[in-house]
Amino acid sequence: MAVQVLSEAQRRKWDSSDDQLFYAEPRFVQHLDEAFRARLTALYRERIPAKAVVLDLMSSWVSHLPDDVIYERVIGHGLNEKELAANKRLDSHWLQNLNLNQEIPLKSESVDAVLIVAGWQYLQYPEAIASELLRITRPGGQLIVSFSNRMFFTKAPQVWADGSDRDHLTYVAEVLMAQGWPKPEIVAEETRAVGWKGLVGGKGDPFFSVIATKAS
Numbered sequence: 001m002a003v004q005v006l007s008e009a010q011r012r013k014w015d016s017s018d019d020q021l022f023y024a025e026p027r028f029v030q031h032l033d034e035a036f037r038a039r040l041t042a043l044y045r046e047r048i049p050a051k052a053v054v055l056d057l058m059s060s061w062v063s064h065l066p067d068d069v070i071y072e073r074v075i076g077h078g079l080n081e082k083e084l085a086a087n088k089r090l091d092s093h094w095l096q097n098l099n100l101n102q103e104i105p106l107k108s109e110s111v112d113a114v115l116i117v118a119g120w121q122y123l124q125y126p127e128a129i130a131s132e133l134l135r136i137t138r139p140g141g142q143l144i145v146s147f148s149n150r151m152f153f154t155k156a157p158q159v160w161a162d163g164s165d166r167d168h169l170t171y172v173a174e175v176l177m178a179q180g181w182p183k184p185e186i187v188a189e190e191t192r193a194v195g196w197k198g199l200v201g202g203k204g205d206p207f208f209s210v211i212a213t214k215a216s
Contacts, residue, residue: 002127003178006159011124014161015154019079019097019122022155026061026082031118035191035204036148040064040117043187043209047142052112055136058098058119061086075106102128106136114143120172121151121160130179139216143181145172148205165208172210184212 045066048054052071056063059076061083076093078084084093094105102125114133123129133143149165159171173184191204
């Protein structure tokens with residue numbers, strides 16, 4: 001049983017319609033800028049060992065993993081079949097609305113790394129998800145939750161819509177620790193824009209990541 005952190009009010013969204021309908025049409029666009037994506041791929045290169053079994057939860061048509069690293073298996077999950085089918089890094093995938101069903105259909109201690117990119121902010125029951133991710137992650141495995149300051153505002157629960165960047169980091173860490181994850185590492189960085197904007201000091205999307213490692 002997951003330890004509850006949020007109140008019912010904090011779980012509410014402006015748009016309470018079925019998430020499956022909102023994501024029914026594929027979005028073959030980048031939701032985060034090039035600077036953020038480069039930083040994310042560098043983080044994955046540093047943290048995820050080759051030959052790992054990777055779960056890309058709440059994925060889309062890209063997974064941001066390094067192209068030159070071979071993993072044992074990359075499993076994808078999301079809400080749009082066309083986006084997941086177009087993701088060349090995925091060896092398999094499934095569709096599931098995590099706001100309706102939080103049970104993840106994977107065996108206990110079967111995954112080395114779980115990735116969530118710009119997805120946590122849409123979870124209405126993150127406690128149950130964090131508990132399930134602890135179950136399926138192998139001892140010593142990692143959960144990497146990354147995000148910036150962008151969101152579909154009407155689909156974000158109130159806890160996220162009302163919070164600052166610092167609040168978001170604290171909130172993710174609090175939910176994870178309540179379910180038994182050790183205290184996570186927090187990454188909060190500015191990025192430099194790619195191209196001429198970066199050369200004159202322009203900033204890219206801010207980069208935030210909460211990284212938890214399951215106890216051995």
